[in-house]
Amino acid sequence: DAGITQSPRHKVTETGTPVTLRCHQTENHRYMYWYRQDPGHGLRLIHYSYGVKDTDKGEVSDGYSVSRSKTEDFLLTLESATSSQTSVYFCAIKGQGPQFEAFFGQGTRLTVV
Amino acid sequence: DAKTTQPPSMDCAEGRAANLPCNHSTISGNEYVYWYRQIHSQGPQYIIHGLKNNETNEMASLIITEDRKSSTLILPHATLRDTAVYYCIVRFQGAQKLVFGQGTRLTINP
Numbered sequence: 001d002a003g004i005t006q007s008p009r010h011k012v013t014e015t016g017t018p019v020t021l022r023c024h025q026t027e028n029h030r031y032m033y034w035y036r037q038d039p040g041h042g043l044r045l046i047h048y049s050y051g052v053k054d055t056d057k058g059e060v061s062d063g064y065s066v067s068r069s070k071t072e073d074f075l076l077t078l079e080s081a082t083s084s085q086t087s088v089y090f091c092a093i094k095g096q097g098p099q100f101e102a103f104f105g106q107g108t109r110l111t112v113v
Numbered sequence: 114d115a116k117t118t119q120p121p122s123m124d125c126a127e128g129r130a131a132n133l134p135c136n137h138s139t140i141s142g143n144e145y146v147y148w149y150r151q152i153h154s155q156g157p158q159y160i161i162h163g164l165k166n167n168e169t170n171e172m173a174s175l176i177i178t179e180d181r182k183s184s185t186l187i188l189p190h191a192t193l194r195d196t197a198v199y200y201c202i203v204r205f206q207g208a209q210k211l212v213f214g215q216g217t218r219l220t221i222n223p
Contacts, residue, residue, distance in 0.1 A: 043151075092157075099145075
């Protein structure tokens with residue numbers, strides 16, 4: 001599992017509340033990613049990070065913010081959760097080799113009611 | 114990154130070779146072909162990648178046509194555990210993110 005832990009694994013929250021998902025890695029990888037997966041859309045990149053305090057937007061970044069204050073932690077925040085953000089969220093890290101071998105966490109199932 | 118086209122679903126009998134096609138007709142010279150798979154509810158898993166030569170590892174073989182406009186992922190002896198969604202991804206050399214398409218849902222039948 002390349003030392004990736006996502007927390008929580010499941011969460012139910014109410015519309016309008018803030019939610020933070022955490023991705024923790026133990027292997028000092030530089031690149032970390034947040035994806036969401038919905039039926040009919042496959043995996044879509046939300047944000048990614050290429051180092052501490054260095055982040056960039058993906059294809060579906062609206063309504064999400066991220067922070068990376070330590071190499072090992074990449075946080076995804078929904079400032080005001082909406083029902084459209086109900087999804088499964090996957091964190092990933094890029095391995096150290098020259099090829100793009102990404103390792104994914106087990107996912108967080110978020111339900112916004 | 115170049116766009117990829119994959120069939121939405123395929124079936125294969127257990128023990129037979131599963132051949133998954135991918136079309137990437139607009140691929141450029143600096144773009145690699147990657148394959149990942151996602152077994153039900155799990156995060157995607159890297160399988161193999163290549164530029165222009167055929168590649169083989171312990172999981173699969175990747176055959177890329179000479180013009181690089183298409184490729185085939187081969188699982189030589191498919192098992193029930195190979196049932197998954199398989200994603201073909203084209204990535205520009207140096208790009209630091211992966212963009213997933215819809216993939217092919219492969220079902221291995223006993």
